[in-house]
Amino acid sequence: MLRWRSTAIGSPDRVSSLVGLVLASCTLLVLGLSLDRITDDQLRGIVTFLGVLVVGIPILGVVSRRESDSKIANLLVVAFITKLGFSLIRYFVLAVVYGDNADAGKYSDWASQIAALFRQGIFAFPDGGISGRGDETERIAIVLALVYLVTGVSRFAGTFVFTSICFAGQVLMWRAFRRAVPNGDDVRYGLLVFFLPSMLFWPSSIGKDALMVGCVGLVSYGAAQVLGDRTSVGGIAVFAAGVAGLMAIRPHMGLIAIVALVVGATAGSIGGIRKKGASKSAIVRLAALVVLVGLGSVGVSQFGKLFGSDDGTEGTSITSALDKTKAMTGTGGSEYQPVAVSSPLDLPAAVVTVLIRPFPWEARNVNGLIAASEGVLFVGLAIAGRRRLLAWVQELPKNPYLVFCAVYALVFIVLFSYIGNFGILARQRTQMLPLVLVALAMHPKPKVSRRQVLRERRRPDIGQTADILCDEVAEGEVALG
Numbered sequence: 238m239l240r241w242r243s244t245a246i247g248s249p250d251r252v253s254s255l256v257g258l259v260l261a262s263c264t265l266l267v268l269g270l271s272l273d274r275i276t277d278d279q280l281r282g283i284v285t286f287l288g289v290l291v292v293g294i295p296i297l298g299v300v301s302r303r304e305s306d307s308k309i310a311n312l313l314v315v316a317f318i319t320k321l322g323f324s325l326i327r328y329f330v331l332a333v334v335y336g337d338n339a340d341a342g343k344y345s346d347w348a349s350q351i352a353a354l355f356r357q358g359i360f361a362f363p364d365g366g367i368s369g370r371g372d373e374t375e376r377i378a379i380v381l382a383l384v385y386l387v388t389g390v391s392r393f394a395g396t397f398v399f400t401s402i403c404f405a406g407q408v409l410m411w412r413a414f415r416r417a418v419p420n421g422d423d424v425r426y427g428l429l430v431f432f433l434p435s436m437l438f439w440p441s442s443i444g445k446d447a448l449m450v451g452c453v454g455l456v457s458y459g460a461a462q463v464l465g466d467r468t469s470v471g472g473i474a475v476f477a478a479g480v481a482g483l484m485a486i487r488p489h490m491g492l493i494a495i496v497a498l499v500v501g502a503t504a505g506s507i508g509g510i511r512k513k514g515a516s517k518s519a520i521v522r523l524a525a526l527v528v529l530v531g532l533g534s535v536g537v538s539q540f541g542k543l544f545g546s547d548d549g550t551e552g553t554s555i556t557s558a559l560d561k562t563k564a565m566t567g568t569g570g571s572e573y574q575p576v577a578v579s580s581p582l583d584l585p586a587a588v589v590t591v592l593i594r595p596f597p598w599e600a601r602n603v604n605g606l607i608a609a610s611e612g613v614l615f616v617g618l619a620i621a622g623r624r625r626l627l628a629w630v631q632e633l634p635k636n637p638y639l640v641f642c643a644v645y646a647l648v649f650i651v652l653f654s655y656i657g658n659f660g661i662l663a664r665q666r667t668q669m670l671p672l673v674l675v676a677l678a679m680h681p682k683p684k685v686s687r688r689q690v691l692r693e694r695r696r697p698d699i700g701q702t703a704d705i706l707c708d709e710v711a712e713g714e715v716a717l718g
Contacts, residue, residue: 282393286321289401293317300408304415309427316431317404324400324441328393331442334603341443342392348381349390355382376485377445395443403440403447406454407431410671413454413461417638418675420628426678429618430671434611439664445486449668452486455479456494457642457672464501464637489652490668497645505637571601571660578654587654591666592673595659608663624681632679642672 275283294314301310331339350363362375381395388394407430415423430436440446456479462472476498484491573595576587593612600606619626633639649669656662 277389278391278393281389281391282397285388285391285394285397289321289397293401293404297408300412304412309424312424312427312431313408316407316427319432320400320404320407320437320441321397323437324396327438327441328396330604341396344378344381344443345390345392345395347378348385348395351378351382352385352390355386373445373486377443377448380448381443392443396441399443399447400441402451406451407436407671409454409458413457413638414675414678416458416467417461417465418632418636418679419466420632420636420680421675422625422678422680426674429674429678433670433674434607434614435663435667435670438607439667446664446667448482449486449490450671452479452482453490453494453668453671455482460494460498460501460641461638463498464505464641493645493648493652496648497641500644501637501641504634504640571605571658573599573657573659575657576654578651583654584651587650591650591653591656591662591669594662599659604663605659608659618677622677622681625677625679628679628682629676631682639675642675645669646673 294317297313297317298310301308301313328341331337331341347363354361354363381399384395384398385391388398411423411427411430414421414426436450440450455475459472459474459476459479462469463476476494480491480494483494576583576590578584578587593615595605595609596612597606597609600609629639633643646669649666653662653666653669656665
């Protein structure tokens with residue numbers, strides 16, 4: 238049984254548990270009053286909702302205690318409940334606004350058929366269904382089918398479980414930041430990662446994005462254990478698990494993570510040679526690089542299969558794969574002319590496009606307008622937090638984890654500059670945004686006024702003053718002699 242650290246009435250753990258208890262009680266009340274009116278899908282969804290609350294809230298309490306900050310428990314619980322609430326909003330948008338013409342509904346249909354076969358001991362894909370849609374798509378359906386074996390077939394239940402996986406990834410990113418960035422503002426980072434509209438809305442559904450954010454969380458936490466001051470061998474296993482998940486869904490994202498960790502480990506080894514405990518860190522990072530060689534070879538193979546040519550052969554170059562991506566995404570009603578980085582001169586435009594666009598005048602529907610509004614918000618945060626960005630620039634060469642985040646974001650931006658659809662871009666950049674938000678969550682450098690600068694310049698140097706006094710004393714003694 239979990240025990241509260243504090244017995245005070247207002248302790249964070251008690252408040253969090255009380256919030257969860259009230260929500261569960263209200264849910265049970267609504268369930269009891271409408272039991273004869275709700276469908277089987279909704280009933281299983283309500284039961285699953287209660288289940289994730291009962292399991293999730295105590296886990297968040299344990300996380301807050303392990304981080305030695307019990308006050309953060311309330312933030313985590315509020316973020317979790319808000320996330321689950323947005324999963325319902327996302328469900329409504331997909332089912333009603335889009336007329337259920339989205340991948341989430343298709344995944345649910347496929348998973349229900351696969352789960353039925355699994356119950357019969359048949360481990361195969363149904364004919365005429367998901368077969369032929371690609372290995373990555375089939376794996377999402379398998380994960381959802383495994384969920385349905387526990388919860389029963391319910392799209393609501395699947396939505397809550399996938400949203401919980403996504404939130405777990407966000408929590409791991411927050412823990413990674415606390416572990417590896419001692420000069421960071423962890424509360425601000427938590428607010429950005431948990432409550433940024435994109436992070437609340439886009440990955441809160443059945444599909445690849447929720448699982449991708451969960452895997453990026455594993456990758457980030459593993460990287461923090463490998464690259465942080467408190468180096469841990471276990472971080473290699475955590476990172477490898479995250480990379481394996483990324484490669485199973487989107488192989489190129491696994492490769493991005495590997496490249497970022499290699500660069501971060503190299504920077505950390507060079508910069509930490511004289512630090513205490515540097516030998517242990519070097520050994521752990523060397524072991525991580527050995528593991529990454531194997532993962533990288535698998536990733537390259539999967540990348541080639543993903544972007545194979547029409548005649549069944551694998552793609553021969555990254556350029557051809559990116560060109561194919563540009564052609565595949567340049568349709569659907571939200572298309573635009575991509576930047577497609579081919580030289581360093583294209584990089585500034587690519588950064589603006591991948592992070593901020595669509596601009597308000599480029600929005601063509603409600604979703605586009607929401608994405609554009611968040612772009613404006615992001616620019617405002619960058620301007621208001623310019624001293625935080627300055628602190629990030631100064632800290633970057635000293636912190637391998639910041640190097641990891643920067644390289645991950647940079648490679649992501651280069652690859653996704655070939656995306657030619659605002660809808661796809663707004664949805665998939667949630668896999669990278671938390672690592673960019675690190676730069677906006679540093680403690681700002683103290684502001685120094687011009688008057689203070691002038692005063693410091695006019696103040697005589699203490700060492701020079703002492704030398705002058707010694708010289709005068711010596712001259713006096715000579716004169717007296």
